[in-house]
Amino acid sequence: MTSSDVFISRAFLRYWRATAVSGLGTYVTLFALQALVVLTLHGSAADVGWLNAARLLPYLVLGLVVGAIVDGRRRLPLLVRTDLVQAALLWTIPLMWWLDLLSLPALMLIVIAYGTASVVNGAATMSFLPRLLEAQHLQPGHARIDGADAVSSTAGPALGGLLVSAIGAPLAVLLDSLTYLYSALTLRRIDVDEPPPRTGVTARGLVGEVVDGVRWAYGGSGLSTLALATHAWFVGHAIVGVVLAPYALRTLDLTALQFGLVGAAGGVGAVIGATVTTWVGRRLGTGRTIIFCHAVTTVAVIAMALAGQQASAGRTLAVLMVGQGLYGLAMGMSNSHEMSYRQLITPDELQARTNTTLRSLNRAVVVLVAPLAGVLADGWGIRPVLWLAAVIFAAVAAGLGATSFRHVRAPT
Numbered sequence: 001m002t003s004s005d006v007f008i009s010r011a012f013l014r015y016w017r018a019t020a021v022s023g024l025g026t027y028v029t030l031f032a033l034q035a036l037v038v039l040t041l042h043g044s045a046a047d048v049g050w051l052n053a054a055r056l057l058p059y060l061v062l063g064l065v066v067g068a069i070v071d072g073r074r075r076l077p078l079l080v081r082t083d084l085v086q087a088a089l090l091w092t093i094p095l096m097w098w099l100d101l102l103s104l105p106a107l108m109l110i111v112i113a114y115g116t117a118s119v120v121n122g123a124a125t126m127s128f129l130p131r132l133l134e135a136q137h138l139q140p141g142h143a144r145i146d147g148a149d150a151v152s153s154t155a156g157p158a159l160g161g162l163l164v165s166a167i168g169a170p171l172a173v174l175l176d177s178l179t180y181l182y183s184a185l186t187l188r189r190i191d192v193d194e195p196p197p198r199t200g201v202t203a204r205g206l207v208g209e210v211v212d213g214v215r216w217a218y219g220g221s222g223l224s225t226l227a228l229a230t231h232a233w234f235v236g237h238a239i240v241g242v243v244l245a246p247y248a249l250r251t252l253d254l255t256a257l258q259f260g261l262v263g264a265a266g267g268v269g270a271v272i273g274a275t276v277t278t279w280v281g282r283r284l285g286t287g288r289t290i291i292f293c294h295a296v297t298t299v300a301v302i303a304m305a306l307a308g309q310q311a312s313a314g315r316t317l318a319v320l321m322v323g324q325g326l327y328g329l330a331m332g333m334s335n336s337h338e339m340s341y342r343q344l345i346t347p348d349e350l351q352a353r354t355n356t357t358l359r360s361l362n363r364a365v366v367v368l369v370a371p372l373a374g375v376l377a378d379g380w381g382i383r384p385v386l387w388l389a390a391v392i393f394a395a396v397a398a399g400l401g402a403t404s405f406r407h408v409r410a411p412t
Contacts, residue, residue: 020148025179027156036169049374063360082121087180097170127351142336150270161260213353236392266328273332287408293334294397300326
């Protein structure tokens with residue numbers, strides 16, 4: 001089996017379809033939730049920051065424990081159950097809007113519950129793929145999943161913009177609910193052998209397992225340099241995630257449909273990135289590919305900041321789309337290398353703990369930074385905060401480039 005034959009596995013095909021469809025709905029929802037805060041609830045950049053923080057808060061509170069729990073259970077049943085839970089929770093948003101009960105605090109509570117299910121789902125998802133693919137196929141497999149995600153990130157914002165314009169943000173969330181149902185039904189058909197769940201785990205034993213995961217992630221595994229750089233990257237990413245919607249919809253006065261096109265441009269970039277990432281990685285190596293992607297991200301945010309200085313509305317939209325396209329390109333290229341490198345050097349019994357520990361701390365950065373970014377954007381202005389994000393991304397690229405990580409090549 002060659003890396004081009006990844007899709008021969010029927011189980012992987014079903015996994016890929018499930019993640020692709022639910023990913024499309026997720027991008028629609030992420031767009032619709034921000035539009036809902038800004039347009040339906042008339043919120044500010046700070047309100048968008050609080051919403052983003054609420055969505056990721058469960059990673060900060062539960063992430064380390066969830067990883068240890070998932071490592072002791074079969075991962076496929078968890079994927080199915082959490083898909084169903086997320087579908088049900090998303091239904092409550094249009095229901096509360098229809099009952100005239102939807103407010104920012106109520107929306108945040110729903111999003112916190114949704115985020116809790118997402119923590120479990122994410123831990124199971126990241127640790128399940130190594131059970132479907134052999135080690136040498138992990139990076140190409142991740143690249144193909146990223147390609148589907150990139151297509152979703154292209155179509156999702158555009159579809160979200162169209163749906164928000166046509167039926168409003170609350171009802172647009174319904175699409176994501178249906179995609180989670182599809183994902184659950186598709187995943188149920190996967191036939192894979194998984195180890196039996198562990199029994200007799202005590203609270204003290206669970207704490208010990210959590211500590212083992214943290215020690216592996218930041219100790220002798222060799223993951224710490226990339227982990228710390230990624231935490232810093234998420235500072236800049238949190239800033240961009242908070243200010244982009246109010247920047248486009250208010251500062252630049254774009255319509256919801258135009259903002260959807262901006263998001264779609266990011267998806268196009270991600271498609272291109274996911275398509276060429278394996279080729280680039282073979283030539284540059286894992287470390288240099290990731291460093292190059294962070295440099296591209298820096299250029300992308302600079303372009304976004306410059307969009308507001310254009311002479312015409314058409315040029316403003318075009319420059320913002322270029323910036324978002326480069327942002328997507330960098331993410332589409334880097335993710336498969338980061339994920340496969342982490343999974344290849346991590347034992348199966350530590351997969352969920354390692355992945356969830358790092359992912360939780362990344363999301364914890366967003367929880368802490370997102371509200372602050374919103375406050376700074378309201379106080380300083382959005383454009384200066386975008387320049388701050390560009391400086392952070394540049395520092396991450398330069399910092400990684402100054403270490404031995406630039407010589408890293410993923411084991412095969």
